[in-house]
Amino acid sequence: MKTVIDAHNVSKTFNPDTIPILAVNNVHLHLERGEFTALVGPSGSGKTTLLNLLGGLDKPDKGSILINGKDITQLSPNALIDFRLHHIGFVFQSFNLIPVLTARENVELIMQLQHKKKEEIDERVLNLFREIGMEDKMDTRPAQLSGGQQQRVAVARALASKPQFVLADEPTANLDSKSATNLLDIMAKLNQEENITFIFSTHDARVIERARRVITLVDGQIHSDTARVPTDLPHEGEKPRN
Amino acid sequence: MNLKMAWRNVWRNKTRSLIIMISVAIGLFAGLFVLGLYEGMMSERVRTVIDTEVAHLQVHHPEFKKDYDPKFTIDENLLENELKKIPEIKAFSNRVLAQGMLATTTGTSGVQIIGIDLEDEKEVSRVDLKVKEGELLDPGKKNGILISKKLAGKMKLKVGSKLVLTFTDIENTVTSGAFRVTGIYQTINTPLDERIVYVNRATLMDDLGLRESSHEIAVILNKDEDLDLVKNGVQAQFPQYSVLTWKENSPETELLVGTINQYSSIIIGIIMIALAFGIINTMLMSVIERTREIGMLTALGMNRKKIFLLILTETLILTLVGVPIGFICSWFSILYFSKTGIDISSFSEEAMSSFGFGSMIYPEFPFATMDSVLLIVFITALISALFPSWKAIKLQPADALRQ
Structure with a gap:
């Protein structure tokens, strides 16, 4: 298995000069290609902060984060933006599609930022919309799409750049049950068929049930890290990873 | 995108x-x-x-404008012959100038007296269009004078009123002449109006003691753009005289x-x-x-x-x-x-x-x-x-x- 993320001794404190909040405390994390991992824990446990650190959206105060062997904590802000563009996909809780662009344009934007050729963009975008089952909604603006449809477009956008892994922050939090199941089906399929690595922060039991690895955070520290067989696959029981 | x-x-x-x-x-x-x-x-x-005050160009004796001494004149015949040959020139007018005092029973006022040939001046400064009361100067009447509305109001003058102009001639002798207001003119430049009076050129020449000469030739061109071309040409032809453009004659503008x-x-x-x-x-x-x-x-x-x-x-x-x-x-x-x-x-x-x-x-x-x-x-x-x-x-x- 190829290592995708290798985080060592990562800590992050907010408001260090006033009322310090230790959001992530000395976290060690190792993720390999093709993992389908849920990051769980109560509110304020540091899930989103850890995802932001792993995605290069925030810098840790301490520790190193190696993505494919490259320490992203050492990159300049501009280099980090470029690194995110080419290596990391993001899915946000509130979809965060660009409201003035159509679904297709939202997905195309990432590939245009990568300076891909038009033919390549057209082919990839069409394939992604087929994967998410929304070929007929490609030219629709986000406001005309349901929450579930918007989140599916967000997944397509996250995958457009062919990233090393996708970070999804509470992707099903704003979705109804049917939309959430549908979205998880799509992501599980992409994970299994294309070996794309997914890491979710979530409270959602439906997501946790589908994950093959569950990392529990409490007070910014990894409380447990469990490998498991998802409920949609033959159940073989759970075993602790460390 | x-x-x-x-x-x-x-x-x-x-x-x-x-x-x-x-x-x-x-x-x-x-x-x-x-x-x-x-x-x-x-x-x-x-x-x-340009059209009613200083024209495009003015030609003077180089010493004249220093203190308006009437003895510094230009040879109008020599200039006229040459100016007529320049196609860019539309019209020109010979003028005789004197700095003097206008006196009436109610008071005095310093004025610049401009002696004009009416027909030439119509082409150059449109003097005919300025007259609001009375008549233009009649070349047959030697003592006619045009004064401005502003000056008329200040000196309580009207058409037909008598006044006396006092100035020095070319011999530096103080001389006076009695004039009768034939017309009252008005332009949009009241400060200038207050200082300028027009009389027949022949009359002023006699009073100053001048013969076949003038103090100023005002030139109007067909096109504004030819200003520098004509100025340089005339100046080159008559280096003994001063040729000034409207910008030089009216620096305030x-x-x-x-x-x-x-x-x-x-x-x-x-x-x-x-x-x-x-x-x-x-x-x-x-x-x-x-x-x-x-x-x-x-x-x-x-x-x-x-x-x-x-x-x-x-x-x-x-x-x-x-x-x-x-x-x-x-x-x-x-x-x-x-x-x-x-x-x-x-x-x-x-x-x-x-x-x-x-x-x-x-x-x-x-x-x-x-x-x-x-x-x-x-x-x-x-x-x-x-x-x-x-x-x-x-x-x-x-x-x-x-x-």
């Missing part, structure tokens, strides 16, 4: 964008209209200076044109500063409202240069859409008022007249300064975009996404 996104972002808040676009249009309209007014005023002033241009720049500057604050306010609101979205774009991999360009493009669109509207409005309004004129006599006739301006203003479209105005609008848009764009690129993606 950036341009498409910028264009659509501008129209996300239609009311706000339309207000700022209309502000730009009104600002540009106001700026161009004020420039058009000044342009019209200046053009009219220059026209008046040249100064006024320069001053008005500076005022125009200040007014445009004030309008643009007001506009800039409007644009900055609008774009800052737009950036603040989209903090999360901009943070998300950075998170996805849109670099700071592209974010900066996006906000810059939105600002430019916001500004430049108003430009053609302002341009068209000012074009049509200036075109309309250039024909009908704007009458400001009801509130500033006297003030305008004291500076040599008429009370009807015919604005002219400021073609000469158009490029500069558009450049200023463009630069204003660019400068206005800098702060909101800077705010946008300073956003940290994690912080922006938390909002």
Whole structure:
């Protein structure tokens, strides 16, 4: 298995000069290609902060984060933006599609930022919309799409750049049950068929049930890290990873 | 994609964008209209200076203008023959000048006495059009005099009144002559009117003791553009004389044109500063409202240069859409008022007249300064975009996404 993320001794404190909040405390994390991992824990446990650190959206105060062997904590802000563009996909809780662009344009934007050729963009975008089952909604603006449809477009956008892994922050939090199941089906399929690595922060039991690895955070520290067989696959029981 | 996104972002808040676009249009309209007014005023002033006061060119003895000593004359026959051969010259007029004192029973006033040949002068200074009361000078009546309305009021004179002019002749002897007012003239330049009286040239020549010579030849050209060409040609032909253009003879007009241009720049500057604050306010609101979205774009991999360009493009669109509207409005309004004129006599006739301006203003479209105005609008848009764009690129993606 190829290592995708290798985080060592990562800590992050907010408001260090006033009322310090230790959001992530000395976290060690190792993720390999093709993992389908849920990051769980109560509110304020540091899930989103850890995802932001792993995605290069925030810098840790301490520790190193190696993505494919490259320490992203050492990159300049501009280099980090470029690194995110080419290596990391993001899915946000509130979809965060660009409201003035159509679904297709939202997905195309990432590939245009990568300076891909038009033919390549057209082919990839069409394939992604087929994967998410929304070929007929490609030219629709986000406001005309349901929450579930918007989140599916967000997944397509996250995958457009062919990233090393996708970070999804509470992707099903704003979705109804049917939309959430549908979205998880799509992501599980992409994970299994294309070996794309997914890491979710979530409270959602439906997501946790589908994950093959569950990392529990409490007070910014990894409380447990469990490998498991998802409920949609033959159940073989759970075993602790460390 | 950036341009498409910028264009659509501008129209996300239609009311706000339309207000700022209309502000730009009104600002540009106001700026161009004020420039058009000044342009019209200046053009009219220059026209008046050339056509009714100092002509395009004046030829004098080089010593004459130092203290107006009447003995410094020019050979009018020699000059006339040569000036007639120059095709760029439309008309010219010989004048005899004297500095003197006008006296009546009610008082005295210092005047410049200009001896003219009426028919020549009609072509050069349109003296016939200036007379508002009485008649023009009659060459057959030696003691006729034209005085201005301003002077007539000051000296309590009317058509038919008698007055005495006192001045020194070429022998430096003080001499006097009695004159009778044949007509009262009026121009838009009251300070000049108050100082100038016209008499028949032959009469003044006799009184001064001059023969076949004059003090000044005023020249009107067919085209303003030939000014330097003709000046240099005549000066080269007659190096013994001084040939001066209207700019040299009326430096105050040249100064006024320069001053008005500076005022125009200040007014445009004030309008643009007001506009800039409007644009900055609008774009800052737009950036603040989209903090999360901009943070998300950075998170996805849109670099700071592209974010900066996006906000810059939105600002430019916001500004430049108003430009053609302002341009068209000012074009049509200036075109309309250039024909009908704007009458400001009801509130500033006297003030305008004291500076040599008429009370009807015919604005002219400021073609000469158009490029500069558009450049200023463009630069204003660019400068206005800098702060909101800077705010946008300073956003940290994690912080922006938390909002």
